[in-house]
Amino acid sequence: MSTLPQTVVRPEFEADDLATASHADVARKLTLWERIVDLDGVRKLTILVALMLAWEIYTRVSGVSEFILPKFSDTAAALYDSLVNDQLLIMIKNSISVLLTGYAIGLVIATLLTTVAIMTRFGSDILSTLTAMLNPLPAIALLPLALLWFGLGSSSVVFTLLHSVIWPVALNAHTGFMGVSETQRMVGRNYGLRGVMYVAKLLIPAAFPSILMGLKIGWAYAWRTLIAAELVFGGAIADTSGEQSGGLGWFVFANQMDMQIPYVFAGLFTVILVGVIVESLIFSTIEAKTIRRWGMQSS
């Protein structure tokens, strides 16, 4: 039998040197300045403006060559100029139409693959083998092959875009469908849902967070692949199909070749703008209207 340690009893004492309690501010009205600083948008806008100012001042003071880093004002002027006079808008349109074509066809193929995969075990094995092999393969590496098979032109770019969209979308949709809980499936069957209705009304909503994740990853890969493809082979692709072709990547590359550095920055700004619009407007809206509203994702 182990002996318990003796309980230590400390002597009682009274602290004599305590100051009298005084009421500090429990709730204080914030000053106007504090309230303004507390606004998220104001702080972020300030940072943005500060960065731009730093850029402008640095280029003016250090006298850095405008071929290395053009002034911010020149870049903004170049952006405005190419939006108004130059063919930047047409190039944006070209890029987006190629992107949408590839994305749409990719989604259709991914849907077919996923359908086969969730219906049979063999199909699911085929999908997982294919995605394990082809998902780590950067789509851009297929571009040389695509050029060989489809020639110079937008069909080669669409082919590489397909590759960049299909695997992430199919992979995520498949895991999403597999993860739908047995309870929810049984609820669906209880309602007498079968076949297409079962998929549309039960599986897709239940797996939507995962499907949306796949769509977002697919978009990110496709956007990067498109810009890379246009940078690399944009010239060749542009030359074959007339003057008013070539996309955003080509705009960046051609202007870099011509040493029109402000226009290079203008092209990069446009790439950022398109990316921000798609990611934070389109996908965020879809998220807010579906999974966040359904309470499947917080914040």
Next chain:
Amino acid sequence: MSTTKTLAEPVIRPEFVNENITDAHTGDVAVQLSFIEKIWNINGVRKAVILLGLVGLWQGYTVGFDVEPLMFPSFVFSLKTLINDLFQGDLIWKVWFSIKVLIYGYGAGMAIAAVLVLWGTSSRLGGDFIAMATAMFNPLPSIAMLPLAMLWFGLGTSSLVFVLVHAVLWAVALNTHSGFKNVSTTLRMIGENYGLKGVPFVVKILVPAALPSIMTGMKVGWAFAWRTLIGAELVFGASSGSGGLGWYIFESSQNIETEGVFAGLFMVILIGITIENLLFRNIELRTVARWGMQR
């Protein structure tokens, strides 16, 4: 006010006896699976069969239809080229070159991301800066920075590293920062209770608690970096002297040695699978899976 609801009369169905039921008969409750069924139930076997089937299709199509090897070389030919170039050619050095550049870029990107996130967690200004910068630069494909990088750093490894840093930094910073922000107050208070402050607090509380999110960032960063590297080497790899794996693919396609293109693609897939399934999977198994944060 008080309206009396009349309840529906319960329907009482007449009793009846079903005459035409056959004798109950116990079916197979447990059947011994046949040998073929047992083999087919092994996951690896089915996947190997699929892989072999695909390779067989490829080989059969190219040989059977006598496809021009310039357009679509057979599987065996591509594999031979791969082995030949690996052991007799300089493919292995090109692979090593690519991986070296990737490690430099990834390491530098992670280091910068760590500094940024530390600043972001310690001050509100830093947090705002991270939110702004990631929102702006994350949608920008890093390969689009390559023309600028070549202007600033010249042709060579340093521009590749710059672009890779850009590919890794924002994905990692974004995920780590949001992971830190979502660490529950309970865990934070436990840390404060233990008297942890500053860097030990981040290392001992925030990082382990946010590790699933950090891992996601690292994986996304790796995927972007790998894609960017191959893309960048496809164009400008030759300029840095030895060139990497992407350059090998481009060179082969320029010389219309399509079997070399396929050999390069095999290599890209192999490296991708190795890093994703061996490296990241193992880290996950040893950390987040072991700690029960992820199944």
